[in-house]
Amino acid sequence: MNNQEIEYPLAIRPNDGEALEVKEGLLWVRMPIPIKGLDYINLYLIEDENGWTMVDSGFNSELIKDLWEDIFRTKLKGKPVTRLICTHFHPDHMGLAGWITSRWKIPLTMTFGEWTFGRMLYLEAAEQTPEFVVDFYRSVGFNDKMLERVKSRGFNHFSRAMTEVPMGFDRIVDNEIIRIGSRDWKIVVGHGHCPEHACLYSEADGILISGDQILPRITPHIGVYPAEPMANPLKQFIDSIDTFMKLPADTLVLPAHNDVFTGLHNQLEYYQSHxxxxxxxxxxxxxxxxxxxxxxxxxxxxxxxxxxxxxxxxxxxxxxxxxxxxxxxxxxxxxxxxxxxxxxxxxxxxxx
The missing domain is CATH 1.10.10.10 (Winged helix-like DNA-binding domain superfamily/Winged helix DNA-binding domain)
Structure with a gap:
């Protein structure tokens, strides 16, 4: 068993809508989200020569838009946002992608699997829950009362949590290197939590922006849903652990929830035992x-x-x-x- 315990070297976190410098040219932003048990999301800004790259956008809400506008005015040294990278399609990460890309006239950058799934769910919104969704929950053992709850909630909650998902995007792939400012960032794709989750790894600085693939204190959600009722996402997630085990044990991990931490291998081993x-x-x-x-x-x-x-x-x-x-x-x-x-x-x- 790895001996390096989880540690939180910064000992502080930004308040809602504030930006904290983690390393030179790398800002940690914290935004509130209306998701039970999470309450907030960590987003990141990486400085480039002529602008900033955003990593994830936050949930679709007027409050978060206002908080972003304040950061744009006060924290970006007068530079524009020139790129938005979304780690995956979930609304707390991609919810404001349409607004951000329109606001700055920039492309959305994602893996193909994440953009495709997010775009599909946005377009599939419906007031009435499709019968195949009801059938799925009937097949897992939901009783009549629980099925009525499924029917009553409709099928448009995803679109409400999103601004319009852009029709086009710039694709990133596993092992691709993206130069942002003084750093090279390697795209490391993980699976299980979602189809094709993109993490960003700076080997020179020993930093991993992990999104939801690796989190401290909690385990990433791994689930089977009506869109792919016979899927085996836990197999994909467990296989992905080997990918991230190859990174150095002292990597500084910048997760989407909770705090910046070290102890990567310890956390991965915890996932395995859990x-x-x-x-x-x-x-x-x-x-x-x-x-x-x-x-x-x-x-x-x-x-x-x-x-x-x-x-x-x-x-x-x-x-x-x-x-x-x-x-x-x-x-x-x-x-x-x-x-x-x-x-x-x-x-x-x-x-x-």
Whole structure:
């Protein structure tokens, strides 16, 4: 086990709407967001010769627009924003991308997978929840009351959280080098939390802007959703851990939530043990067929409200699908249309 504990070397953080210099030409900005349990997001500004590169934009809100305008006036040394890089498509990261790119007349820079997914979800907004979404939640074991909640919320919450996602973008790819000011930044793509998450790594300075791929204090959300109901994102996330383990242990990590930290390998090893624990819990519970909703108490030690169960179900499915992919669980659909999981071969052996 790695001996380097998580540390927070700056010992301070910027207030909402303020900018704190982490290194020369590198600013940490903190913005409030209306997401339960997170409350704020970290965004970053990197100085170039003739302007600034923004890393992530923040949630779509008039408050955050006003806070950005104040930073534009007071913190950028009279220079414009010349590039916006969004690490991934989630609204707290990409929500103001349309406004920023229009405000500064600049392109949006992202990986192909993240721009495509964000653009698709923005355009797919609908007042009525599509039937395939309802069917998905029925298949994981939601009861009639929970399904009514799914139907009543509609399918436009994503578009409300976003300004218009630009029709075009500049693509970045894994291992690409982007020169910004005095630094070369290598694009390091991670998977699992989202399709094609872009992190930025400066080897010369030992800095990683990690977005949501690597966070202190909490584990990134890894979930299965209606758009890809048989996905195995936890396998992708665990495989990505090996990619980031290759970075130096003393890397300074600039995450999207919580505080700037060191102890990268320690945190990655924690992710491995955290997920291993939950996978073991599932295997122990699935001696008989269990739906995803049945398995929530196995994975979560606290009582979940109905509003929490959507995220919890998606995480539970991610763990179940990982075990199916490893050949340790079987997945079968019952006559009621509900998917149930059991140890591989267990039901067949019981019948025999």
């Amino acid at each position: 997920h291993e624990d939950r996978l073991n819990r599932l295997k122990a519970a699935c001696v008989s067929p269990q739906s995803a909703i049945d398995l929530l108490p196995v994975l979560f030690d606290r009582e979940l409200s109905d509003s929490d169960k959507g995220l919890a179900i998606s995480e539970g499915l991610a763990h179940c699908h990982y075990l199916v992919g490893e050949g340790e669980l079987d997945r079968e659909c019952g006559d009621d249309g509900v998917w149930r999981f059991h140890r591989a071969g267990a039901v067949r052996a019981a019948v025999a």
